[in-house]
Amino acid sequence: MNTLVKRSDVAKLAGVSEATVSRVLNNVGPIREETKNKVLQAAKALNYQPNSIAQCFARGKSGNIGVIVPSFPKVHMLSTYYFSEILSGIGRRLGESNYSLLLVFQPPDQPKNYVQLFQSQKIDGCIILGAKNHESDKEALIHLHHLDLPFIVVNQTYLDYPFHTIDAEHYEGSYKAVSYLINKGFRNIAFVNGSNDFSNSSERFAAYKDALKKAGIEPMENWIFQGNYSRSSGIKIAKEIAPLIPQLDAIFAANDRMAIGLMQGLSELGYKVGKDFALIGYDDSDIASMVNPPLTSVKVPLFDMGKIAAEKIIQMLNHEITEQIHIRLPVTLKERASCCKQIT
Numbered sequence: 001m002n003t004l005v006k007r008s009d010v011a012k013l014a015g016v017s018e019a020t021v022s023r024v025l026n027n028v029g030p031i032r033e034e035t036k037n038k039v040l041q042a043a044k045a046l047n048y049q050p051n052s053i054a055q056c057f058a059r060g061k062s063g064n065i066g067v068i069v070p071s072f073p074k075v076h077m078l079s080t081y082y083f084s085e086i087l088s089g090i091g092r093r094l095g096e097s098n099y100s101l102l103l104v105f106q107p108p109d110q111p112k113n114y115v116q117l118f119q120s121q122k123i124d125g126c127i128i129l130g131a132k133n134h135e136s137d138k139e140a141l142i143h144l145h146h147l148d149l150p151f152i153v154v155n156q157t158y159l160d161y162p163f164h165t166i167d168a169e170h171y172e173g174s175y176k177a178v179s180y181l182i183n184k185g186f187r188n189i190a191f192v193n194g195s196n197d198f199s200n201s202s203e204r205f206a207a208y209k210d211a212l213k214k215a216g217i218e219p220m221e222n223w224i225f226q227g228n229y230s231r232s233s234g235i236k237i238a239k240e241i242a243p244l245i246p247q248l249d250a251i252f253a254a255n256d257r258m259a260i261g262l263m264q265g266l267s268e269l270g271y272k273v274g275k276d277f278a279l280i281g282y283d284d285s286d287i288a289s290m291v292n293p294p295l296t297s298v299k300v301p302l303f304d305m306g307k308i309a310a311e312k313i314i315q316m317l318n319h320e321i322t323e324q325i326h327i328r329l330p331v332t333l334k335e336r337a338s339c340c341k342q343i344t
Contacts, residue, residue: 005046014042064102065094065313066123068114070130071105080257081285082302083129086154089306090127097314099124106130112140118149125150125313127306132156132197150316152325154309157199164316164325166309170200173298173331174207177252177280180296180333182215186249186278190223192237192262194254204254204282223248227258234261242269250278250339256285256297263291263338278339293337301329 011018016035024031024039042048067090069083087101094101102123106112117123126144131137131153141163144151152164181189191208194201205224212219225240227233234257241251241262253259259281263273273279274293281288284299308327315321 005048007048009046010039010042010048013046014038061124062102062121063098063100064123065090065099065310066102066104066114066117066126068104068106068126068128068130071107081287082255082283085302086129086306086309089303089308090310091306092303093307093310093314099314112136114140114144114151115147115149118147125152125317127151127309127313128153129155132195133158133199134197150313152309152312152316154305155198155200157326159199162324164312164321166305166312166325166327166329167200168300168305168329168331170203170300170331171207173282173300173333174204174252174254175211176331176333177282177296177298178208178211179215180335181250181252181278181280181339182211182217184278184339187215187217188223188247188249189217190225190241190244190248190251191219192225192227192234192241192251192253192258194227194229194258196226201254208252227254227261229255229257231257231261231264234258234263235265236261238262238265238269242266242271245271245276248277250280252280254282256281256283256288256295259295259297260287260291263295273338274340280339284334288334289336293340296336296339297334299332299334301331304329 007018007021011021014021016039020031020035021039024036025043067087091101104117114126114128117126128141128151131141138158138161141151141153141158141161145163152166154166155168157165157167178189189212191205193205196202209219222244225237227237234253237258238261241248245266251262253262259279263279266273271277279295281295281297282300283302284297288295288297312321312325
């Protein structure tokens with residue numbers, strides 16, 4: 001392969017100007033079909049490889065899809081299963097196209113100005129992770145929507161706003177988890193939820209209450225706890241739950257990280273999962289099957305959510321999307337040994 005072929009070489013062989021070669025290769029402006037064919041044939045004969053950066057400038061595009069990721073001090077967000085799986089799905093789909101993934105870290109205390117990323121031509125479209133049910137978040141998304149800029153929100157649903165979203169059936173998954181515990185004979189079931197800033201937290205809480213009530217069990221306020229989806233919050237909550245273990249049969253945690261924190265914290269206090277209480281997590285992360293005992297968990301198709309989000313952004317950029325996107329993927333319950341506590 002001759003990597004030294006220049007645009008001027010293509011122009012000379014085709015008998016046209018370098019500007020014409022640029023317009024043909026970047027598909028800019030009206031060009032006679034005869035001229036276009038000459039340029040393409042010359043480029044093919046010389047095995048000319050256009051400069052991707054120059055192409056982006058010529059088209060007025062960056063070639064990047066921005067992925068907005070929340071940033072917290074001392075928290076390695078990309079090492080978490082949730083973010084790594086979604087990003088892997090996004091990267092897989094973008095790798096099949098001519099777009100690159102540009103990570104943009106968003107500190108929670110900074111104003112959100114997604115539009116600026118478009119104005120500076122850093123990105124052509126964006127996928128937003130970690131969006132919250134805050135007015136500032138909604139205002140930033142409304143601004144994008146009013147400007148008709150291509151964006152999609154992953155794992156956060158705004159029912160009253162016309163945003164494109166990719167999410168999972170969190171109510172269904174949580175209802176299955178709690179019903180599974182009830183069907184195994186557990187009735188005194190505690191719930192460790194995440195932050196109310198997220199729609200999936202609200203869905204899980206609603207499903208927890210509905211599943212109990214359908215079984216004739218009244219949810220107890222002192223059985224309900226709130227963490228922040230971190231393992232450390234699970235360890236902290238373990239100290240609050242420990243005095244209730246003699247009364248409780250089981251615990252449903254809103255993600256695996258908190259569930260594993262509970263396992264660790266309660267183990268240090270002398271209580272064992274599968275012996276003193278049953279436990280279900282959520283996400284079905286890699287570590288769920290590695291802990292002892294293996295953790296029953298609700299599997300969320302995070303990789304697929306990321307891949308579909310990338311696909312939809314590409315379709316938006318190709319003007320193939322004409323209606324609002326609101327996709328919710330099914331979830332499944334993965335049964336393991338953490339729910340083997342014997343009811344006496």
